[in-house]
Amino acid sequence: MVEQICFNTVLLDSAKEIFSTMVFMDLVEITEPDVKIDRALLGSITFKGGLEGCLGICCDVQCARAIAVNMLGMDSDSELTEEGTCDAIGEIVNMIMGGVKSRILKDVGNLEVSIPSVVSGNNLNSLEHKSIRVTIPINIDDKYAAELSLLYRESI
Amino acid sequence: MSKSLMIVDDSATMRKIIMRTVRMSGLEFERTEEAGNGAEAIEKLKTAPVDLVLCDVNMPEMSGLEMVKKIRTELKICEGTKIIMVSTESSQELIDGVIADGANGFITKPFTPEKFQEKLTPFMN
Numbered sequence: 001m002v003e004q005i006c007f008n009t010v011l012l013d014s015a016k017e018i019f020s021t022m023v024f025m026d027l028v029e030i031t032e033p034d035v036k037i038d039r040a041l042l043g044s045i046t047f048k049g050g051l052e053g054c055l056g057i058c059c060d061v062q063c064a065r066a067i068a069v070n071m072l073g074m075d076s077d078s079e080l081t082e083e084g085t086c087d088a089i090g091e092i093v094n095m096i097m098g099g100v101k102s103r104i105l106k107d108v109g110n111l112e113v114s115i116p117s118v119v120s121g122n123n124l125n126s127l128e129h130k131s132i133r134v135t136i137p138i139n140i141d142d143k144y145a146a147e148l149s150l151l152y153r154e155s156i
Numbered sequence: 157m158s159k160s161l162m163i164v165d166d167s168a169t170m171r172k173i174i175m176r177t178v179r180m181s182g183l184e185f186e187r188t189e190e191a192g193n194g195a196e197a198i199e200k201l202k203t204a205p206v207d208l209v210l211c212d213v214n215m216p217e218m219s220g221l222e223m224v225k226k227i228r229t230e231l232k233i234c235e236g237t238k239i240i241m242v243s244t245e246s247s248q249e250l251i252d253g254v255i256a257d258g259a260n261g262f263i264t265k266p267f268t269p270e271k272f273q274e275k276l277t278p279f280m281n
């Protein structure tokens with residue numbers, strides 16, 4: 001069953017839905033990525049059940065701030081704190097995961113998800129090999145290069 | 157009669173978004189409270205009960221599901237309080253479970269002001 005799921009579509013559709021309904025920003029997949037993300041923030045959430053793995057969104061600090069500002073409907077980012085930015089990215093990844101979950105529910109059953117965490121850098125190294133990774137370079141509002149990623153394996 | 161509301165979510169961003177969406181839905185509350193998890197919500201509800209609680213599911217310390225169970229079956233407080241879950245969770249099993257435990261409704265994230273209006277209006281009288 002898992003082989004038949006197009007995780008690329010599932011991930012992208014979920015992210016697009018969240019960005020259009022909760023962030024009010026435009027998200028598109030880009031085919032020729034120029035993803036050099038400096039001062040990156042990585043929001044990630046782990047899941048277990050019929051599948052286990054990690055879903056993340058990685059973008060630079062400026063992009064993260066723009067996302068937070070839009071989500072909160074603020075006029076500018078002058079009052080946005082670092083904590084507020086991280087919290088917004090955590091909630092983005094939480095909602096994208098929710099969308100992925102509901103889209104694959106009938107194929108893999110319910111997944112239990114963690115509390116999202118936001119760090120700078122990469123924290124995926126605790127997952128072993130045999131994991132399948134989907135990464136989608138994206139562009140937000142025609143302005144920010146960012147990346148969606150999904151790392152998963154069938155649980156044994 | 158004016159109503160009171162509590163928003164329970166571990167994300168401060170989400171609490172703000174929910175508050176804004178409530179306002180956009182045209183519903184008015186005379187008093188609004190916030191809590192970052194189920195345990196904090198229960199502590200606040202003990203001293204200052206509210207009419208309506210909008211509660212996340214996935215939270216550290218005490219999840220929304222645990223909170224509903226505790227309020228409805230263990231503590232048996234806030235009997236007049238309606239609890240509406242607001243979550244990215246959307247499995248029917250989970251929704252049925254928490255309703256059986258005593259929650260009064262379920263709104264899935266992402267949501268719209270229209271959804272809030274539809275789900276909350278029945279509890280405004």
Ligand SMILES: [Mg+2]
Nearest residue numbers: 166212214215
């Ligand atoms: Mg939460």
